[in-house]
Amino acid sequence: MTVCLAVPSVRLGFCLPQEGGHDDTEFRLSADTSRITRVGVREVAERAGVSIATVSRVLSNHPNVSRATHERVTAAVRELGYQPNALGQMLRRGATRIVGFSIGDISNPLFAQIALGAEATLAQHGYSLVLSNSHGEQERELTNLAMLENRRVDGLLLSVTTETDSQLLQQLARFDGPLVAIDRDIATPTASVSCVQSDHAVGMTAALEALHAQGHRRVALLAGLATLRPGRERISAANVTAKALGMKCEVLSGEFAGPDAGAIVKLLRRPKRPTALVAGNNQLIAAALDALREAGLSYPRDLSLVVCDDVPLLRFFQPTLATIRRDPYQMGTNAAQLVLERLVGPAAEARTVVLPTTFVPGDSVGPAPK
């Protein structure tokens, strides 16, 4: 599935106001009289009594245009309701001013926030964002990336479902444009990839330290795939911190989103169950809450609960949920900046931006049960 998130006018300066809000654009028959097309620079030039080159100069604010000519052309633009044709501009420039964003699961609020941040920043520079959703399937991801490449997107933001698949890496290596990986470790053989990463260790360490301070010594981490950076980093940080603090940390991993509620219930019904649970991504929050209900347990009385990544509804929870938080909107903003700095202006090298995670305490963490 592909969703076009926003298509701002490529040249915002000439979105002249439409009186009464309706579209005044005139239409004309093309030379072969079989098709109706929108008003183009040719019509504007005729109306203004200048050449199309002069119209182009006025539209792009070229300095060598007389004031009188400038006024005649802008008047013609206004009268005809002329809007620049993005297809023609793409053809001439050899650039589409579109950035593609390959996402595994468009329904995940985390990606929605990342996309919003990216779209806002890109729009400020006259670029649009096109989302492609792979449903977590590698095959579909390859097809989507090929489609984005065929549509000649200028750059790609990547939140892909694999970091190592050779077909994917080959496809990315062939791509002629800047690549920005969002919390993924992608090493293509030829293409240099910029990265926006979260420092998962900071938040995870703080969370385990808070649990340790409350007397917890047996912790379970519900984790997404360890083959992708977020899961891998969270597991690694949890293991390192638990070892340093003398805690036992059990990792329950599973498919793309993590272990299912059934596996979590099984863990919670053990005679010597963990006294604290960390839901290692936002999709695991529901699974963790479901499992707690199924096992007849409540937090913080029976066990403590920490969740990773914010979901808007969480703030209505009572007791409040302790959260390892990051700013996905900021991630999107940074990803867009990284792609833009290699599309606009002097050539820039690929680089990595690391954003923090923070542990926000909540009432879901209490003293470890005896």
Add this chain to the structure above:
DNA sequence: ATGACAATGTTACCCACAAT
């Protein structure tokens, strides 16, 4: 300051020719 023109990538269309 202005106009003419080439160039961009893709595709529909036309024509000539070959094969069936």
Add this chain to the structure above:
DNA sequence: ATTGTGGGTAACATTGTCAT
């Protein structure tokens, strides 16, 4: 006579360059 193939060309909208 019909169908298929391949080559050539025009059309599309815009803009950079060069000439005047």
